[in-house]
Amino acid sequence: MSRKPVSLALAVSVMLGLALGLAPAVLAQGVDELGAVQHQNHVTDDMLLNADKDPNNWMHYGRDYQTTRYSPLTQVNADNVKKLVPKWNLSFGVLEGQNSQAVVVNGVVYVTSSFNRAWAVDGVSGKVLWKYERELPGDVYPHLCCDVNNRGLTPYKDKVYLATLDAHVVALNNATGKVVWDKQAGDYTYSESFTLMPMALRGKIIIGTAGAEYGVRGWIAALDAETGNQVWKTYTIPGPGEPGNDTWGGDSWKYGGGSAWITGAYDKENNTLYWPVGNPGPDFDRHVRPGDNLYSNTTLALEPDTGKIKFHFQYTPNDPYDYDGVNEVILVDLDGKKVWLHGDRNGHLYSIDRTNGKCNWVVPLGRVNWVKSWGPNCRPIFNWPEKDVVYDKPTRDIAPTLDGGKEWHPMAYSHRTKMVYVPVYDFSMDLQAKKMEWKRGEWYLGAKVIRLNPGSGAVKAFHAATGQLAWTRPQSTPATGGLLATAGGLVFFGDPDGMFWAVKDDTGEALWSYNVGTGVHGNPTAWTAGGNQYVAIVVGAGGGGLWPLYYSEWMKKHSKGGGLFVFGLGS
Amino acid sequence: MKRAPFALTFALTFALTMVALAVMVPLRPHAEEPDALSRAKAKGGLTACVDPFNFPFSANDSEPPGFDVEIARALAQRAGLRAQLYWADTGTRGGLGRALRQSILASKCDFFMGIGVDDEEELKEKKLVLTRPYLGLGYILLVQGTAAGATKLADLKNTKIAVPMSTPVDAFLFDNKYDRALYRWNREIMKAMAQGEIDAGMVWSPSVAVGRREHPNGKFNPIPGYKPEPGLRWNLAIAVPDSEPAMKQLLDDSIDALLKSGEIQKIVERYNFPYYPPFQ
Numbered sequence: 001m002s003r004k005p006v007s008l009a010l011a012v013s014v015m016l017g018l019a020l021g022l023a024p025a026v027l028a029q030g031v032d033e034l035g036a037v038q039h040q041n042h043v044t045d046d047m048l049l050n051a052d053k054d055p056n057n058w059m060h061y062g063r064d065y066q067t068t069r070y071s072p073l074t075q076v077n078a079d080n081v082k083k084l085v086p087k088w089n090l091s092f093g094v095l096e097g098q099n100s101q102a103v104v105v106n107g108v109v110y111v112t113s114s115f116n117r118a119w120a121v122d123g124v125s126g127k128v129l130w131k132y133e134r135e136l137p138g139d140v141y142p143h144l145c146c147d148v149n150n151r152g153l154t155p156y157k158d159k160v161y162l163a164t165l166d167a168h169v170v171a172l173n174n175a176t177g178k179v180v181w182d183k184q185a186g187d188y189t190y191s192e193s194f195t196l197m198p199m200a201l202r203g204k205i206i207i208g209t210a211g212a213e214y215g216v217r218g219w220i221a222a223l224d225a226e227t228g229n230q231v232w233k234t235y236t237i238p239g240p241g242e243p244g245n246d247t248w249g250g251d252s253w254k255y256g257g258g259s260a261w262i263t264g265a266y267d268k269e270n271n272t273l274y275w276p277v278g279n280p281g282p283d284f285d286r287h288v289r290p291g292d293n294l295y296s297n298t299t300l301a302l303e304p305d306t307g308k309i310k311f312h313f314q315y316t317p318n319d320p321y322d323y324d325g326v327n328e329v330i331l332v333d334l335d336g337k338k339v340w341l342h343g344d345r346n347g348h349l350y351s352i353d354r355t356n357g358k359c360n361w362v363v364p365l366g367r368v369n370w371v372k373s374w375g376p377n378c379r380p381i382f383n384w385p386e387k388d389v390v391y392d393k394p395t396r397d398i399a400p401t402l403d404g405g406k407e408w409h410p411m412a413y414s415h416r417t418k419m420v421y422v423p424v425y426d427f428s429m430d431l432q433a434k435k436m437e438w439k440r441g442e443w444y445l446g447a448k449v450i451r452l453n454p455g456s457g458a459v460k461a462f463h464a465a466t467g468q469l470a471w472t473r474p475q476s477t478p479a480t481g482g483l484l485a486t487a488g489g490l491v492f493f494g495d496p497d498g499m500f501w502a503v504k505d506d507t508g509e510a511l512w513s514y515n516v517g518t519g520v521h522g523n524p525t526a527w528t529a530g531g532n533q534y535v536a537i538v539v540g541a542g543g544g545g546l547w548p549l550y551y552s553e554w555m556k557k558h559s560k561g562g563g564l565f566v567f568g569l570g571s
Numbered sequence: 572m573k574r575a576p577f578a579l580t581f582a583l584t585f586a587l588t589m590v591a592l593a594v595m596v597p598l599r600p601h602a603e604e605p606d607a608l609s610r611a612k613a614k615g616g617l618t619a620c621v622d623p624f625n626f627p628f629s630a631n632d633s634e635p636p637g638f639d640v641e642i643a644r645a646l647a648q649r650a651g652l653r654a655q656l657y658w659a660d661t662g663t664r665g666g667l668g669r670a671l672r673q674s675i676l677a678s679k680c681d682f683f684m685g686i687g688v689d690d691e692e693e694l695k696e697k698k699l700v701l702t703r704p705y706l707g708l709g710y711i712l713l714v715q716g717t718a719a720g721a722t723k724l725a726d727l728k729n730t731k732i733a734v735p736m737s738t739p740v741d742a743f744l745f746d747n748k749y750d751r752a753l754y755r756w757n758r759e760i761m762k763a764m765a766q767g768e769i770d771a772g773m774v775w776s777p778s779v780a781v782g783r784r785e786h787p788n789g790k791f792n793p794i795p796g797y798k799p800e801p802g803l804r805w806n807l808a809i810a811v812p813d814s815e816p817a818m819k820q821l822l823d824d825s826i827d828a829l830l831k832s833g834e835i836q837k838i839v840e841r842y843n844f845p846y847y848p849p850f851q
Contacts, residue, residue, distance in 0.1 A: 138632055142624035152736045190755075213664070215736065215755040251753045255736055284736040436739050438687040440662045441625045442757075442775050443805065445737045448693070545664070 010085065034551075035036070039129060040175035041105040043155045045202055049268055056528040058104045059155055061263035062410060065313040066331040069412035070485050071526040075533035076569060088126025092117060092562035097542025098522045099552035101152040101197055101482070102564060103160075107529030110174070112150040112562050116164045116513045120177060121393030123529040126566065130177030132162070132170075138304040140166045142440070143191040145213040147542050151263070151458060156200035163194035163207050169223055171205075183228030191216050196261050201304055204231055206273070208260025212281045212296075212324075218258035220275050220300075222307060234307035236260055236277045236295050243309075244294035247317075252289035257281030258296045262326045262408055265340070266304065267354060273304040274340060274354065280319055283402075284389050284433050284447030292317035297325030299342060301357065311357040315344045315484045316380065320389040321370060321431070324348075329354075330413045331419065331524065334465045341464060343411050343422045345404030346370070349462055350378065350537035363467035365405035365460065366426040370398055389411055389433045394450050399428040403451060403478065403545040404478075410523060414485035417505050419461045419470050421491050423479030427455030459483070459493055471508040480543070482523030484535070494520025494533055498558070500537045500565065517562030536566040607681050608817040616653040619643035620680035622670070623658040627780035627842040631658055639684040641838045642705060642829070649825045659683070667702045671697055675810065681818055683810040700813045704806030705826045705835055707847030708776050709799025710740040713761070713791040716770035722794060724749075724773075733760040733772035740773050740803055758782060765789035779844040794847050806849045 043059060049058070052064035055072040062069050076084060092098065092113035102111040107123040107560040116134040121127065136543040141148070144165060153160040153172075159180055162170045167186030170179060185207060186192030191214035199206040212218060217522040218236035223229065236258035238244040245253055257280045280289060280296035298314040316323045323346040331354060340354045346367035351360040359378035371380040372385045382388070387398050409423045430450040437446030457478035461470040481494035485505055494500045496519040522538025528544035540562035541554075611617045621629035621639050629637035640656065640671045647654035659674035661667045667686070675683045676697060686694070688704055691785045714721050721727050728749065734741045736753040744751050752769055759783030760772040772791065774782070776799070782789065799802070809826075829835045830848060839846045 139624070141660070145664050252736075254753060255755050285737065288737065288741075394665060435742065436689055437666070438689065440622065441628045441664050441685060441777060443689075443739050445739065445742055 003347055010252065028208075039106065039108045039122075040158060041108060041155065042158055043054065043105055043200075044157070048156070048200060057106065058102070058527050059526045060103070060329070061101055061152060061154070061199070062265065062328065062468050065266040065268065067219060067263075067328050067410070068330055068332070068415070068485075069410060069483060069523075070415055070487075071527065072487045073526050073533050074340045074486070074488040076486070076490070076526075076535060078490060078504055078511060080569060081488070081490055083570045084512055084514070084535065085504065086514065086565045087566045087568045088564065089117065090121055090126060090128070090399075090564040092564075094562050095348065095540065095560040096564045097147040097149045098538050098540030099149040099151050099195070099543070100538045101523045102525040102536055102538060103152060103155055104525060104527035104529075105174075107527070108174075108566070109497065109527075109536070109566075110153040110155060110160050110524075112152050113562055114150065114540070114542070116150055116162065117158070118153055118162055118172065118177070119172065120160075121564075122533075123527060123534060123566075129172060129183050131304055132172055132177045134164060134170070136164075137166055137188070138308055140188050140193070143211070143214065144193055145210070146545070149195050149542070151195060152197035153455070154198045154200050154205070156205070159225075160224075161198050161200065161205050163196055163198050165193050165195065167192045167194055167209070168196065169194070169205060169207060169228060171225075171228065181228045183223065185221065185223060185228075185230070194261070197263050199263050199266070200225060201266055201273070205305070206264070206275075206304075208262075208275060210259045210261040212257030212259040212279050213283065215255035215257070215281050216259060217254060217256055218260050218277060220260045220302070220307065222304075232307035234302065236298075236300070238294065243304045243469050247294045249289035249290035250286075254344040255281055256289065256293060257283075258324060262328050265331050266330050267331055267338075270338075271353060272310060272354070273302040274331070275300050275302060276326045276328060276342075279322050279324040282445060283322040284320055284431065285445050286318045286320040286389070286520070288441070288445070293319070297323060297346075298330050299325070299340065299352070301354070301392070313352050313357040313359065315342070315348075315350070316346045320433070321346070321398060323404065324402070327404075327408060328410050330411060331380070332413055334418065341411070341413065341420050343406035345400070345402065345406065346380070347400040347405030349420070349422060349467055351464070351467060361467045363462070363469075365422060365424050366458070367399045367428070368405065369428075389431050389447065391433050391435055394430050394432040396430045397428045397453060398431055400425060401427045401429040402449070403427065407478070407480070409480060409521075410482040412483035412485040412491065413464060414491075414505050416485075416487055416489065417461075417470075418464050419505065420464045421483045421485055422460050422462065423481060423493065424458045424460050425478035427478070428453045459491070459503070461491075461505075470506075472502060473508045473510075476487065480519040481537070484524035484526060486526060492524040492526075492537070494522070494524070494537050494539065496520065496541060496554070496558075498539070500524075500539075514565075514567065516565045518559055532568055534566050536564055539563055539565055590769040606817055607812070607815045608821060611652060611681055613820075616655045617643075617647040617650065617682075618655040618657055619647075620657050620659040620670075620674045620683040622685065624659045624660065624662055625685070627777050627844065635841065638839050638842050642835060643684055644840070645829055646822060646825045649828060650821055668693060668697075671699065671810070674701070675812065679810075681815075682822060686810045688806040688808050688809055694810060698813050700819060701808040701810055702819055702822045703720045703826055704808045704849035705830065706839065707804060707850045708807055708808040709739075709804030709847065710743075710773050711776045711777070711779070711799055711845060712794050712797055713764060713772045714770065714772055714794060715764060715790040715792065716767070721771070723797070724800060727771050730771050731769060733763060733769045735760065735774065738775075743800070743803055744773065757817040758785065761786055761789060761791060764791040766799055776845050776847070777842075780842040783843045797845075798847070804847070804850050
């Protein structure tokens with residue numbers, strides 16, 4: 001027998017067999033299966049620890065454990081950013097404040113929206129790989145002070161982790177979006193709620209609760225990344241017998257607030273976790289909680305394996321203004337000093353020695369009038385009685401407002417310029433502590449923000465070593481978007497008008513902008529995929545601060561929205 | 572006779588026409604906008620703003636739906652109209668002010684139920700007025716166990732009294748040197764009493780409806796005949812735009828009728844908390 005006929009017969013047999021074998025399978029699976037492409041990512045501790053050196057991915061809330069928001073990418077730079085064009089857009093399908101930080105691993109974008117939706121998206125094409133939607137309990141909404149927002153998924157090993165409004169942490173398989181585990185980590189009926197992006201650190205998922213407006217006693221906790229079981233929990237308000245409990249008069253510590261709803265930073269050299277803590281409660285009535293109210297309005301330095309407090313720095317003691325100290329810290333080494341940089345609600349930029357909590361310097365971000373001078377270690381000497389919040393009369397023109405000189409929207413630091421870029425609010429408020437305030441069917445000892453006085457905003461650059469102002473880009477609106485600095489000489493940010501900007505990092509000169517159609521309340525991300533650099537921004541106005549309360553005027557010419565816009569260089 | 576130049580004729584004619592128009596236009600009457608009550612009658616329904624998460628006042632997921640919902644329906648029925656509801660969340664960061672701005676001031680409803688009568692400055696700024704009050708509310712004493720024999724607040728001078736923190740009753744007891752145990756919310760106090768942790772509490776009267784639901788076997792009871800202390804009692808009324816006097820009049824008259832007939836008392840007592848008519 002000649003070879004050819006055998007070979008041909010074999011080939012036909014094989015093909016026939018394959019066809020017969022495949023055909024029923026093709027008919028049974030349908031389009032979704034055929035179209036399914038699974039990208040399984042595996043994010044290791046090593047990758048996370050060295051994220052600052054990885055230009056291609058974005059794996060942390062602040063791009064790296066130091067929270068610099070500095071991208072080493074240069075493909076998009078000051079010379080060619082004018083050629084940036086939209087590449088794709090993801091619509092979230094929901095409104096309200098979109099506060100998310102998109103993260104990217106090996107070209108897969110993971111992003112969340114309001115109401116705890118989450119997506120994995122192909123970073124080149126924008127094709128949705130999977131989508132997660134959470135059924136939130138109907139009675140959670142009265143417990144949420146400040147919008148239905150979320151700040152993002154954290155990638156770790158083969159999962160991504162979502163912290164939810166109803167106080168759960170959910171681990172999703174990062175290839176399929178399927179729930180691996182879903183653990184209740186707090187009690188939303190007691191107003192514990194999560195809006196932050198968790199931090200993944202050496203086998204642990206670290207979270208903090210919100211809820212100070214409702215009398216929560218704040219805490220930070222670490223869960224086991226594989227099981228969701230609690231490893232440690234540290235209250236931000238000390239209990240009886242614990243150091244700092246004596247800074248709360250009477251029983252006021254029980255409901256002292258001190259929420260921890262922004263992701264912290266981690267220093268691998270000194271193995272220290274830095275976690276920010278927010279305002280005391282009740283927000284405006286300091287008289288019922290005499291004392292410094294530790295550790296409200298504080299950055300805590302913690303032992304990451306146990307949660308033990310090593311040391312702290314408090315920005316605003318016995319705070320009557322709701323100067324929520326929960327803003328992020330950026331870890332930087334400058335001129336031989338190891339510091340953290342922090343832009344506070346109280347209207348100041350701080351440089352703090354991150355080895356011992358000593359203050360290097362403090363400078364105003366804008367107009368500030370509640371502080372007269374500074375005591376040891378940058379302790380504020382309050383401008384009282386002139387700007388104290390009292391019951392019997394309104395106090396006019398307190399600067400800044402409770403939204404701050406800087407709200408929660410994150411700063412960025414550039415290794416290229418050694419500047420820190422800060423989104424600034426510049427408003428003042430008239431405030432009166434009220435013996436009675438009618439709130440949800442009951443009278444409270446509260447406060448009345450009688451007026452948000454007209455103001456403006458800016459993006460400002462400060463020399464990180466000295467706090468000296470380098471440049472300012474004023475705008476008529478507050479700066480409501482987070483910042484991104486790049487090695488390409490650019491700083492990216494969005495504004496409430498819906499413009500996404502790229503400006504020169506050394507001068508603030510605008511080089512490019514794009515109208516994304518709705519106010520920006522989220523943060524930019526930069527990554528590479530397929531050899532190309534992309535820059536993205538989460539868009540969608542909203543939020544729980546003071547300024548969005550005036551949206552009724554704003555909404556006459558603007559609309560809410562929700563999505564992710566992605567840009568790349570035009571061909 | 573020499574003819575006037577065309578240009579002059581045209582100019583004069585034009586000017587006269589303009590003058591005529593200027594005189595005529597004001598003589599045509601403006602078509603007036605119908606007021607809110609007229610519009611409601613035309614569409615057959617009155618729209619009430621109510622809070623979706625405020626049982627026993629109102630709740631969008633409860634049956635019964637809340638006394639404010641039932642009273643709004645009774646008010647509409649007296650006018651021969653349907654009651655429609657617009658849910659306005661007062662529990663957000665901006666509180667009642669924000670809820671008012673986004674609802675009644677945005678013309679989403681004709682009136683806003685359940686406003687505590689005290690400082691009307693804010694309402695005035697928003698060009699809202701209150702109807703006559705339709706209900707009295709206040710902080711009341713709950714007692715059980717060792718405190719069961721108390722008939723008035725003074726009887727509890729040496730007893731720990733549970734209070735919701737950062738409320739007027741917290742300040743009142745502090746100022747009058749009573750021994751307070753702080754709790755976050757009224758319902759926590761009733762939970763603590765049901766569990767036997769404490770035998771006396773001073774709570775916001777409508778919150779007893781929640782306490783009874785959550786602890787049907789709880790032994791805490793209001794002191795019979797107790798009236799909230801002066802300074803710890805307020806009235807509840809309805810907010811209406813000050814530009815709508817006819818709507819306000821309708822509501823005032825209807826509230827008066829429903830109070831006199833006992834309808835409001837019947838509605839409120841179904842929610843299992845002490846009823847007080849508006850305090851004088």
